[in-house]
Amino acid sequence: MSGGSVVPELPEVETTRRGLAPYLEGATVTGVVIRNPRLRWPIPENLLQCLGGLPVISLTRRAKYLLMEFDSGMLILHLGMSGSLRILPKNTLPEKHDHFDLLLDNGKLMRLRDPRRFGAILWHAGEINTHPLLAKLGPEPLNEHFNARYLYQATRGRNVAIKQFIMDNHVVVGVGNIYASEALFSAGIAPQTRAGKLSLARCAGLVDIIRTTLRVAIEAGGSTLRDFVNVSGHPGYFQQEHQVYGRTGEPCRRCTRPIKLIKQGQRSSFYCEYCQT
DNA sequence: CTTTGCACCTGTTGGC
DNA sequence: TGCCAACAGGTGCAAA
Incomplete structure (x- = not known):
């Protein structure tokens, strides 16, 4: 299972960034084609006036946003x-x-292809982090600021389920629905646990799992990264076999008991009620 | 401020 | 076999 219809998680976005950067950085924009502006927000009509004739200074990433820097501002892209x-x-x-x-x-x-059009292409003339979409984002999961003490402090007094908590971009970015279930299984934490009830030790374990999982996935993407010319546009690495996600009723890989499915905030959560407490 | 629910969109899936 | 409702996902935003 690789390529094709993979939902872009943080590792995919980072791998995309690495694949595109060699072709973009230093190249000058000569034109813009907008065939359908109706993404999550309309693609700005005057985009060519913003960046036309200018070289791409750098391609960076914040959360799942790709940031294409120009002298006049930055193009913000999201793959939805x-x-x-x-x-x-x-x-x-x-x-x-x-x-x-x-x-x-x-x-x-x-070229952007986006069947469901949940993605975004926006222009921002100001400094990075002054854009409303970026200003209030939590730390990058691989940044040192995302550590056990941070998560412990952040969870104090919070009543929300830990699954929803770690998916909140204000807490930490880049943890999607699939990773959230997988990380909580690996950490042995039940998804419905109130965030504020986690001990420092359990916070440490969870942080460790999230960081390790994402780092391994990014490295896997990088190691198979080839050429973004003429390929699918999806990073071509093999997706890690899921421990619990999408495995309702199937045996837990650790204890063989059936995997449970619950809804939390209208989203599916998968877990083992024996291995996760 | 915290928490909950919803909207956006289309390809895929499951049930009849 | 064919049709159609339900579902999946990220995430900003409105409402409670």
Whole structure:
């Protein structure tokens, strides 16, 4: 199971960034094609006036947002649930759901495909972190600021279930629904546990699991990273076999008891009621 | 401030 | 076999 219809989690976004950067950084934007501006928010109509003729200074990432820096500001891209980006030769014919192109002076173009259109392409003329979408984000999971003491402090007095808590971007970014279930299984924590009830030791374990899981996934993406020209636009590494996600009724890989499914905040949570307490 | 619920969208899946 | 409702996911935002 790789490529194709993978929901872009943080490792996929980071791998995409690494794949695109060599083609973008230093290249100058010569044109913009907007076939369908109706993403989560409309793609700005005047985008070419914002960045046309300017070189891409850098491609960075904050949470699952890709940030393309120019002298005049930055292009903010989000892949939503079904978005992918790739580099193609100029004049490559667009297919269904290819909503946006950035034309480059190196004979290539960067193309966004996003069937569900939950993604976003925005322009921000100000400093990074002054954009409303970025200003209130929590720490990166791989940053040292995301540590046991931080999570312990952040959870104090909070009544919400830990599953929903770690998916809150104000707490820590990059933990999606799949990773949340997987991380809580590995940490041995039941998803419905009130955040404020976690001990420091359990916070430490959870932080460790989240960091390790994401780091391994990013390394796996990097190790198989080839060429973003003419490929699917999805990082081509094999997805790690799930411990609990999507395994309702199947035997727990640790104790063989059936995996349970519950809804938390309208989202599916999978867990083992014996191994997670 | 905290917490809950919803909207956005379309390809895929499951039930009849 | 065919049809259609339900479902999945990320995340900003409105409402309680």
